[in-house]
Amino acid sequence: MACRISELVIDSRDPERLAAFWCDVLGYAVLGRDEDGVEIGPAEGFGGLQPTIVFTPADRPKAGKLRLHIDVNPTDRDQEAELERLLAVGARPADVGQTGEETWHVLADPEGNEFCLLRRRLSG
The missing domain is CATH 3.30.720 (Signal recognition particle alu RNA binding heterodimer, srp9/1)
Structure with missing residues (x-):
């Protein structure tokens, strides 16, 4: 048995704005919101083949080229x-x-x- 990527977590200054942008790009929907951020994913929800994306609030997201x-x-x-x-x-x-x-x-x-x-x- 192997692992599968279930979610990606991205630090952001404005989680709501990035969530809205990536929902438009990917055809995703907001799956949840809390103090830890905004999670988006396929309209059918969690557990599918595509990972969800969580935008977490960060005062200073990493700058420069990401890995x-x-x-x-x-x-x-x-x-x-x-x-x-x-x-x-x-x-x-x-x-x-x-x-x-x-x-x-x-x-x-x-x-x-x-x-x-x-x-x-x-x-x-």
């Missing part, structure tokens, strides 16, 4: 249409030294956490 980042894949549209959608919900382009030849886009969420939009590889 872990999220990659996302569009599931119901092409990459360019998804890029437009992500920019419209609050993502912004991030420069990490790309050459312009990459097949992915590097973006940042409202608190500057980098993530990549890959080409469509997954089905909904």
